[in-house]
Amino acid sequence: MLEVKLAGYNADADIIEKLKNSGWDGKNNISPETISAAYARISRDPKRVDELRADSLVEVDKARQSNEAIVFKMGHHSVAEHAYLNFDILGLSRLAVESLQEARLCSYTEKSQRYITLEGDYVTPEEFGEAEKKIFLETVSKQVAAYKTFFPALHEFRRKQYPKQLETKSGTNLLEGWAKEDARYALAMATECQLGFSSNSRNLEHIIRKLKYHPLAEVRQLGSALFNVTKQIVPSLIILSDPETFTKQFGREVSDGIIKTGALTAAKAVKAVKIPAAAPATGKFDVMLVDWTRDPDMKIIAAMTQAYSGRSYEASLRAARKMKKPEIIKFYKTIFKDLGEHDALYREFEDVNFVYEIVLSASAFAQLKRHRMMSISKQPYDVKLGYTTPPSIIETKQRDIFEKVMDETENAYKKIAKTAPRAAEYILTNAHRRRVLINANLRELYHITRLRMDWHAQWDIQNISARMAAVTKQVAPLSAALACGKDKFAEVKAGFFKAVK
């Protein structure tokens, strides 16, 4: 008979603290690692799952030993995923947040720069000596002054542009939000932010290990802070991020996380190969499709036929390639017929991939990187790639002030970079740009475009995602045809059904 028993759930740390102080004799056993330990034994122990859980709850030391044996010695690491932790993170720079959010299987919610007025709170990097600090502080204060000039002017501009929005509270907030999110293009990536971060222990071990060896001091500090808190709660599940305990336990040293030296040496050798100069990258928003699964429209037909017909993939692809244009169009009309803007695409849309090289602002990157079902390789921010000026800055005739603050920022960056090349990025602004390589499957592209081409989304990421959709449609005209913002979905779908014959 089916039984579903609640085994545990997130509880606020204050409640747990009260429980610990309540005199209850089980107070030392409060840890989600008992659940991991119980589940780790499921495959071998004949006892019921709930009995295993009850056992590990009363014998936490044994549960910890069992985790060490099963997770680390046997390599059954996935059981650490059953222990989940939540963290409030405050005062972390916008630049350091990027390193944390590289972990794709975790969850994040940040304070929005659309709704929060930035007061000029920023992190001063430890890497800076007195001279760098002076340049940094002077530049940050100019950036904050520019933000304070831009915001009221942009707010007034929006109020005049959309007077009807002022009739509702949400409309009024929206106009203010638009002004704030454009003004913040002048602010440095040293600006502090706050976020909620949740992760299972397996991901925590991975991210802590990576952060602890990061080139930026602030990021290493974050890694240590996460480690110190996590070690109190789930010590047996994060051994790889704890070199000391690892050595004590296993008698050898654990490597220091992800070593990039090899990659740098290998890339340097390729960079040395002489090649003819290429034409400069073109494209309005610098989004280029650099590689993709060939014949994506056919491959999706083949993958879906394989899944739903019992034929092999090879036979399905041969059959797809024999189809005439009207049959192919009919196929897509059939699978799109009942699709709504909130429905996930068929899983087989994951069988085709697109690789985009994108040059984008820090502000757009901050949003794009939040999409976790794709691979992102990123270069450092690069002043040679220029900066993105919000159109509203130009419309309000504030371009000169914006350009002045960008010039001052770049001069400061160049001076600081001489002695602190990596930490110099802190002074660059949300407008500065970097080049990234993104590999996404078509199902994720649909998800990105639904959210980011929608009118609720910020203009910079709207432009980027619209260009991603446009370049994809050039090579996948049928399978990518409905990639659009959710606000336009009904219209785009109707247009497809009418136009494609």
Ligand SMILES: Cc1cc2nc3c(=O)[nH]c(=O)nc-3n(C[C@H](O)[C@H](O)[C@H](O)COP(=O)(O)OP(=O)(O)OC[C@H]3O[C@@H](n4cnc5c(N)ncnc54)[C@H](O)[C@@H]3O)c2cc1C
């Ligand atoms: C208009 C707008 C405003 C926003 N404002 C804010 C804000 O103020 N603050 C903020 O922090 N973020 C904000 N976001 C970002 C948003 O919350 C998402 O983090 C971001 O859009 C990534 O999308 P996603 O999480 O739906 O999916 P992706 O990460 O792109 O993943 C695709 C899909 O995979 C699944 N998935 C991926 N990971 C998980 C997981 N761990 N658990 C369960 N399912 C998963 C989901 O089905 C998801 O839809 C905003 C986004 C938009 C569009």
